[in-house]
Amino acid sequence: MFNKKGLLTISMLFLLSLVLFACGGGASDGGGSGDDSEGDAGGGDEEGEQFIQVLTGGTEGTYYPLGGTFAQVINDNLDNVEANATSTGASVENMNAISEGDGEIAFTQTDIAAYAAGGEVMFEEPNEDFGAIGTLYPETIQIVATQDSGIETVEDLEGKTVSVGAPGSGTNANADNILEVHGLDINEDIQARDLDFGDSTTGIQDGTIDAAFITSGTPTGAVESLAATSDVTIVNISTEKAQELMDQYSYYSEDEIPEGTYGLEESVSTVAVQAMLVAHSDLSEDLVYEMTKAIFENTDQISHAKGELISAESALDGVGVDLHPGAQKYFDENGISE
Missing domain, CATH: 3.40.190.10 (Periplasmic binding protein-like II)
Known part of the structure; x- marks a missing residue:
């Protein structure tokens, strides 16, 4: 009987020591965690890498190689952004993908963008999830x-x-x-x-x-x-x-x-x-502004032959739908209007 009571007492003392140790450890870690937390807050200005999927067209068309060039221009001129071009079924598929959140930037035709915005022809419902970056070339x-x-x-x-x-x-x-x-x-x-x-x-x-x-x-x-x-x-x-x-x-x-x-x-x-670029409306104004600026101010970096036809001055010709606020900011700053 004594042995059982003694064993019980020893067990309780052991458990109590574990609790006291855990509490002490928690206080110590808490102090350290506070320091680490302040360090993280200080580095919080650095945004995480933003992935941009550029929806293009078939590999034998113009959208795909041009989209690859645009992705490279964006990567070369923006920090913390990784853009990649993806081959797709082109304009209609791209507008549907943007609506479903399956891409950030897309090539499309001006007529298809207008159909999408109005929910007409091949689109059953209006698509309000995009804004134009600008037109590119005929x-x-x-x-x-x-x-x-x-x-x-x-x-x-x-x-x-x-x-x-x-x-x-x-x-x-x-x-x-x-x-x-x-x-x-x-x-x-x-x-x-x-x-x-x-x-x-x-x-x-x-x-x-x-x-x-x-x-x-x-x-x-x-x-x-x-x-x-x-x-x-x-x-x-x-x-x-x-x-x-x-x-x-x-x-x-x-x-x-x-x-x-x-x-x-x-x-x-x-x-x-007209060929045009559109951006998902969820992309921030600042990000789309920077991407618009990168594309239209670095046309000399566009390796595709169509680069000769792409300019900020003509980017609002026939655009036909609302601009993304980031693109609007860029064109406003440069005195470019439709």
Whole structure:
């Protein structure tokens, strides 16, 4: 019995010593923790690294390589920012991804941005989750075929197998508009194929499709690859039809593909929309300001040929949607307005 009581007493004394030791240790650590906490607060001005996903387009188009260049410019000129370009299905997919929070910056066409903002055409609900950074360069609508195809006019596409762009791309909307003003229906008068630029030109080369709509800055890599093995033709859009298109859809403008592009023997008249950059509205005003400044004040660092067309002075031409506050701040500071 004594042994049990003695054992119980010893156990209680042991437990009490542990409690006292823990309390003493806690007081000591508390003093140290206070010092460490003050040290952390002092270094809290340094922001954590910000990851920026730049949503582009297919690897054979203009968005993807240009997006890679933009990412590099941002990384070279902003501290604590890591930007990366990602290949996507282009404009429509990008606007949906921005709405879902799956990207921070996105390439898109001005017409698609306007559709997204208004919840029109391919968008069921208005997208209020983005603001424009600025427009970049004309995106030329190129109706590509080979000279052997015999396709010379838009009307010649009737009954033909024609690529009208990857699902989720702005090219599809452009094809629909252009066919419409020429009296053709995209669903009834052609055999439409939803292919990206690379698959489109491969299909033309293989003979599985007859022609393709490609909306992209010229020269487009996929078309250049086709021109390296085949004699390429770009279908002309007359001034009359271009004007009809512009009267109906204000975001189009006349454009021209110069002689010599893709080996063309003479220039080709067509139409274009504008390529633009948008940013997610959750990005801070300061961050978007700095990225806008980095892009438009370092165009000499843009290795892509389209860099020659990109400038702050023209960045509000045809923008068509509200600017992100950070971009607005940059253009206001530089006296640039629409």
